[in-house]
Structure formats: C-alpha cells, structure tokens
Amino acid sequence: MSFTSLKLPVPLSKGIEKDHYKKPYPIQEKAIPAIIDGNDVLAIAKTGSGKTASYVLPILVKEADRKTTRNRFVTSLILVPTRELANQVLEVFLQFSPYLNHPPKAMAVFGGASINPQMKKMIGTQILIATPGRLIELADKNAVHLDDVKTLVLDEADKMLNMGFRKELDQILTLLPKRRQNLLFSATLSNDIKSMDRLILSNPITIKIEEKEATVDLIKQSAYKVTEERKGPFLRYLIKHLELKQVMVFTSSIHKADSVAEKLNKNGIHAKAIHGKKSQFARIEGLKNFKSGKLPVLVTTDLLSRGIDIEFLPHVINYELPRSPKDFIHRIGRTGRAENPGEAISLITEKEDHHFQVIMKKMKRSIELQETESINLHGY
Structure with a gap:
C-alpha cells in the first residue's frame, strides 16, 4: 500500500x-x-x-x-x-x-x-x-x-x-x-x-498494532564485564574502536550523566548530557543536534528512555543498569525501531552482574558477558 x-x-x-x-x-x-x-x-x-x-x-x-x-x-x-x-x-x-x-x-x-x-x-x-x-x-x-x-x-x-x-x-x-x-x-x-x-x-x-517478536530480534545485544575503574576508559574505547557515529549512553543519575559527558569531551569525543536539570533550550538543542547527526554521543538518564523518537538510532549503551527490566527494555528500544536494525551494549560490573541476569531472565534472553581484562585501555 x-x-x-x-x-x-x-x-x-x-x-x-x-x-x-x-x-x-x-x-x-x-x-x-x-x-x-x-x-x-x-x-x-x-x-x-x-x-x-x-x-x-x-x-x-x-x-x-x-x-x-x-x-x-x-x-x-x-x-x-x-x-x-x-x-x-x-x-x-x-x-x-x-x-x-x-x-x-x-x-x-x-x-x-x-x-x-x-x-x-x-x-x-x-x-x-x-x-x-x-x-x-x-x-x-x-x-x-x-x-x-x-x-x-x-x-x-x-x-x-x-x-x-x-x-x-x-x-x-x-x-x-x-x-x-x-x-x-x-x-x-x-x-x-x-x-x-x-x-x-x-x-x-x-x-x-501487536508488537512483533521480529522487532525485538532486530536489536543485537552484547554485554561486557568491566571493573568500575575501567568503565569510563572502556566506554571511550568502544566509541573510538567501533567508530560509533550516533550513540545514546544511559546512566542512572544526573550527576553521572554530566560526569560521563565531561570525560568523553576531555578525551576528544564530542558529547552532551541532557536531563531534567538542563535548561529547556539545552535539551532541545541537544536532541536536535543528536538527531541530525551533528552530535555523535548523547548521555542521558531514564528521562529519555520513553518517548524520544529517533527512527534510525544505531547504538545504545547502558553505562549503568536501570532499576527495572521494563526500563531496560525501554532503553534498548530506542534502537531497532521501525524495522531498522540496531545494537544495544551493556557495561556490567561485578556488583551489577546479578541484576543483569535478573533482567535477562525477565526478557527470556541469555547474553554472555565478554571479558575485557586483556584489552589495553591506556590512552582512553
């Protein structure tokens, strides 16, 4: 039609x-x-x-x-x-x-x-x-x-x-x-x-309109085991090594969103944080530039896990896990939309491992945690 x-x-x-x-x-x-x-x-x-x-x-x-x-x-x-x-x-x-x-x-x-x-x-x-x-x-x-x-x-x-x-x-x-x-x-x-x-x-x-399983299948999921100290450098490694051009990074707090965005910029990755404490102008401009491709990395909280409509968003990264499996689904659902493929990456510390397994069980998924100890993060 x-x-x-x-x-x-x-x-x-x-x-x-x-x-x-x-x-x-x-x-x-x-x-x-x-x-x-x-x-x-x-x-x-x-x-x-x-x-x-x-x-x-x-x-x-x-x-x-x-x-x-x-x-x-x-x-x-x-x-x-x-x-x-x-x-x-x-x-x-x-x-x-x-x-x-x-x-x-x-x-x-x-x-x-x-x-x-x-x-x-x-x-x-x-x-x-x-x-x-x-x-x-x-x-x-x-x-x-x-x-x-x-x-x-x-x-x-x-x-x-x-x-x-x-x-x-x-x-x-x-x-x-x-x-x-x-x-x-x-x-x-x-x-x-x-x-x-x-x-x-x-x-x-x-x-x-019934949700099709194929929509979920469009989202490729991967997870990496990291220590808290190596999380920031590993995030920057992923963005640079995989040459990610448009990625939304989710954190669990406003403070962490600002911190992650600041460190990304200090390391040569153009990023902005948007959340409830940012001005309306800053939020609108951040979203506009991100959707147009001018801003490669947007760091945010669960404020944007619902509602935001970016039709061709290729990558989502969970820098920190959300509280509930439902919020996890909303987050990764920003990619793999409208019949377009996407990838969701989660960074998991030892403390988060149990919670991650609970989320996977609720989703009826099994994702193997990939080791990262051997990756040299010097310079990231």
Whole structure:
C-alpha cells in the first residue's frame, strides 16, 4: 500500500515519498483513513510504530481545508505528557506542512519555559501541541481559547495518566466543545485507558498494532564485564574502536550523566548530557543536534528512555543498569525501531552482574558477558 491510497492529497503524498517514506506503517494504514473520515479512534501501538504521523497527516489535511478561524481559537489540540514529546510532534507537523498549498500554523507549548513568548506566538495558531499544565495556564490568561476545537488528540495517554495528569485532563475537557473528533493513542490498554476511552470516545474505531517478536530480534545485544575503574576508559574505547557515529549512553543519575559527558569531551569525543536539570533550550538543542547527526554521543538518564523518537538510532549503551527490566527494555528500544536494525551494549560490573541476569531472565534472553581484562585501555 502507498500513501496515495490513504485519502491524502496528491501534493502531500508526493512530499511524503520525497522524504523517503516508501510505504505507510500498519497503524498509518488503518488510522489515517479513519481520521480523515471523521471517526473517533482508539489506537494502541508502541512507541516507534509510526503513530505520530498517523494523526499528524490527517489533521494537516483537515486544517488546510478550514477557513481562517478566530484569533487564539485553536481548532486542533494535541495533548502530550512531556515537553520532549511536544517538540517531537511539532517537528513532524513542520516536516510535512510545507507540502500543502495553505499550510496551517502549528506550535508547541509546555512548562519549564517562559510563558510570555508562548502567549505572543499563539496568534494565528490552528494546531496546538501542549502539555496539560501549561495549556491550563494559557487558558486561564485568555491567551488561548478552546471553544472551537474540532479535533482532540491524547498522545501517550497511558503515560499522562501514570504521571498524574488525570485532574488536569478532566479540567481541560470541560473547556472543550462537546461535539468534536477524539483520538486516543496509547502504548498500552490499561484499565485507566479503558476508563478514559468510555469518557471521551464516541463509537470509536479501535486499532491495535501487536508488537512483533521480529522487532525485538532486530536489536543485537552484547554485554561486557568491566571493573568500575575501567568503565569510563572502556566506554571511550568502544566509541573510538567501533567508530560509533550516533550513540545514546544511559546512566542512572544526573550527576553521572554530566560526569560521563565531561570525560568523553576531555578525551576528544564530542558529547552532551541532557536531563531534567538542563535548561529547556539545552535539551532541545541537544536532541536536535543528536538527531541530525551533528552530535555523535548523547548521555542521558531514564528521562529519555520513553518517548524520544529517533527512527534510525544505531547504538545504545547502558553505562549503568536501570532499576527495572521494563526500563531496560525501554532503553534498548530506542534502537531497532521501525524495522531498522540496531545494537544495544551493556557495561556490567561485578556488583551489577546479578541484576543483569535478573533482567535477562525477565526478557527470556541469555547474553554472555565478554571479558575485557586483556584489552589495553591506556590512552582512553
């Protein structure tokens, strides 16, 4: 199936194919026509399955056909749990909107950044991507009005509910018109999601994309036994020896992320650390440069093990293990996405060995620890 068969305008379809998207992913095949036809949709699909474009493309089509709306009255609202995801969704809108004759204006708003510039940029905005708390702040200041919203999207709804946004979501729903199209996207179908489904969706089309084992198999895993003292030098050895051009390194703390990035730079490896204590500008720039290939190494915490969408990330390194097997899966799941192969490398000390074996058992995997004592790390 091609994008031209999904009820998308020809210029948009050609633009998508020009961007080297050969064919739609399964969720896009099912969701795009359903959304264009005006149906409510409940879509269950894991991160990295192409879900963002599955609602971005039909919303662009709908907004391009709409007449100019009242100022500060947005007509499409996308709610997301984090500022990182807000920026990623905005990037997808900005990527495809130039292919339309009359591209609608889209913007992202979130906390942790000054509210005044966001208020000023709201003028003329049709598509708004927002975190719940900042949206409520803007609505309270009359900087944005939700009376004209025609399409509501809850993206990563499971994560929003897990992060305690239920009260804010309920408040936002009271500000929206009762007649609207509702799209709910989630990685899991939990009881909370079922409750939200009954609350906001009307006769929805349910789309569930099952995760294939082959996706997991795309991730080549390896693990190395190292002492704590040799971990840093061995990380630098791996990056240089294997000539890794784009690698995400996970640590268990903010302090360690900063320390690892600092030592990488001192040893001639361009790296940046991003985490919750970095400024919003630093985080956005770091992600942007990493995704574009300008920054070869990004060091981070589990803040980014979910949500970040880098389609062709080839390597992930666990400098330290996460607390749970689930977090380990989320980490290595940043690679091997969207049918692209990837490699996940774990550095394991003697203290971490038991925890690593527990993680492997949960994953029903067996990975042999490779010895590193004989490797000369002098100069690394």
